[in-house]
Amino acid sequence: MTRMLAVVAFTVLLTACGSSSPAATVPANTVTGAASCASGQTQDLTFSGYATGHVACSTAPATCVDRTALDQDGMSSPVSARIGGTTIQVEIVFAVDPVAAGSYAAGSIGDEQTSTRYGVTLDGIGHWQTQAGGGTMSIDEISSSGAAGKLDVKLVKGSDSITLRGSWRCQGSPGPL
Helix, strand or coil: CHHHHHHHHHHHHHHHHHCCCCCCCCCCCEEECCCCCCCCCEEEEEEEECCEEEEEECCCCCECEEHHHHCCCCEEEEEEEEECCEEEEEEEEECCCCCCCEEEECCCECCCCCCECEEEEEECCCEEEEEEEEEEEEECEEECCEEEEEEEEEEEECCEEEEEEEEEEEECCCCCC
16 A cells, blocks of 8 residues: 555656646747737748748837938838847838838948848847849838838848848828838
């Protein structure tokens, strides 16, 4: 009887201790977004290369940025996500005034002579950006209440690269139309 109680006690103890599953961990280079988002803020962005994953919802509101309010031209659309446990922000920039629907060649954004007016950056795990000939990006829909488009770009940091493809969306005024 004592032996049977010992076996039962051991089985209960083993079951109780072994029943909790380990916490899920996200691999260091896996991109994730929020589990849900407000209507009209859905994204469809797929990352491949140095970082892989899919973002259907930004982890922060996808609000259009009127760059003219910052003494700059055009608009940008921020998309926030996570790579592993680190917060990142993708910034899709159209430095054109007035902002208009169309397809644009992505390049390096900045103040250098070789910079272009259209491109994408990713910050949070270093500074990544499109280079000259870095792909295509578009504004397919634009109004005073938001903008949406597509992109197929390659972001570079040193010898590493991330390909970013899909559709983006932001809400709010993108600036003068």
